Amino acid sequence: MTTKVAVVGATGRLGQLVSRIVRESDEFELVAELDSRTPLSDMLDADIAVDVTVPGVSQKVVDFAVSNGISVLVGTSGWSSERITSLQSRIADNLEIGVVIIPNFSVGSVLATTFAALAARFFDSIEIVETHHASKVDSPSGTAVRTAELMGAARVKHGPVVAPHTDQRARGQQVASIPIHSLRMQGVVARQDVHFGGTGELLTLSHETLAPTSYEAGILLGLRAARTARGVTVGLDKLIDLTSGLPR
Numbered sequence: 001m002t003t004k005v006a007v008v009g010a011t012g013r014l015g016q017l018v019s020r021i022v023r024e025s026d027e028f029e030l031v032a033e034l035d036s037r038t039p040l041s042d043m044l045d046a047d048i049a050v051d052v053t054v055p056g057v058s059q060k061v062v063d064f065a066v067s068n069g070i071s072v073l074v075g076t077s078g079w080s081s082e083r084i085t086s087l088q089s090r091i092a093d094n095l096e097i098g099v100v101i102i103p104n105f106s107v108g109s110v111l112a113t114t115f116a117a118l119a120a121r122f123f124d125s126i127e128i129v130e131t132h133h134a135s136k137v138d139s140p141s142g143t144a145v146r147t148a149e150l151m152g153a154a155r156v157k158h159g160p161v162v163a164p165h166t167d168q169r170a171r172g173q174q175v176a177s178i179p180i181h182s183l184r185m186q187g188v189v190a191r192q193d194v195h196f197g198g199t200g201e202l203l204t205l206s207h208e209t210l211a212p213t214s215y216e217a218g219i220l221l222g223l224r225a226a227r228t229a230r231g232v233t234v235g236l237d238k239l240i241d242l243t244s245g246l247p248r
C-alpha cells in the first residue's frame, strides 16, 4: 500500500523537488500540493505532510498536521533547539504520529556537520561562514544553526569558544557562542565552511552543494522515516548508520 503525501510549499524550489520524488516513487502517492494561497485543510487526506515553506510558517504547518493526526517531514529551516524542545513536549503523549526534522537533506552536509562536532572539542576558536543563493530569505542558515548547536553540545565540558569583539556587528551572529557569518550570493546553491583555529594550525571543514539533486537521497530517507517515526527526530544522521554508509 502506498503512503499518501501532501507537500506544503510545493511551488518552491525544494517543494518542486519533493513533489517530483514523491510522484516518481512507487512507495508514495502525491495527494495534495499546497502553497501560500491554499488552506491547510487540503492536506487532510494525507498520511504524511512535507513542510518545505518558510521559517515563519513552518511551525503553524506542523501544529496543524500533528493536531490532525498527520506525521510530518520538515525540511524548512528555523527549527532551533528551543523550538524543537517545545514541539517535543507538545507531542510527547501522541503515540500515533512523528515529526522528522531534517535541517539538511544532503549526505555530504550531514557528514561535514558530524565531523565539525567531533573537531569542536579540540579547538577553542571556531567560526562558521555559510554562503547561500541570493534568494534565501533567512539567516543564519538552518544548517549553520544546527552545526553550531551540535558543536556547542560537544563542547559542554570545554565551555564557550573564544570569540573576541562579538559586540561588533561584523563579528557575526552567535549560536552556542560560535559566530556565524552569512553570505548571500548569486551563482551559489549552498556552502558551509567551519573554521577551527588552534595552536599554530588551522582546520577548515567545507561542504558545497553544487545542485539540488544532492538532496534527493535524503528526502527519500526522510519520507520513509516519517512513515514509522514517533515523537521528534532531528537530523539525517539519525536515519543513516554512519558506520556502514547509505542503505542500498
Ligand SMILES: NC(=O)C1=CN([C@@H]2O[C@H](COP(=O)(O)OP(=O)(O)OC[C@H]3O[C@@H](n4cnc5c(N)ncnc54)[C@H](OP(=O)(O)O)[C@@H]3O)[C@@H](O)[C@H]2O)C=CC1
Binding pocket: 008, 009, 010, 011, 012, 013, 014, 015, 034, 035, 036, 037, 052, 053, 054, 055, 057, 074, 075, 076, 077, 078, 102, 103, 104, 105, 106, 142, 215
Ligand atoms: N533541508 C534541506 O536540505 C533544505 C532546506 N531548505 C529550506 O526549505 C525552505 C524552503 O526553501 P525554498 O524551496 O528554497 O523556498 P521557496 O521560497 O522557493 O519556496 C517557499 C514555498 O513556501 C510556500 N509558502 C510561503 N508561505 C506559505 C504559507 N503561509 N502557507 C503555505 N505555503 C507557503 C511558497 O508558496 P508561494 O509560491 O505561494 O509563495 C513556496 O511554495 C527554506 O526554509 C530553506 O531554507 C532548502 C533547501 C534544502
Ligand SMILES: O=C(O)C1=N[C@H](C(=O)O)C[C@H](O)C1
Binding pocket: 077, 103, 104, 105, 132, 133, 136, 140, 141, 142, 143, 144, 189, 190
Ligand atoms: O535555503 C536553502 O537553499 C537551504 N536551506 C537550508 C538551510 O537553511 O540550511 C539547507 C540548505 O543549506 C539549503
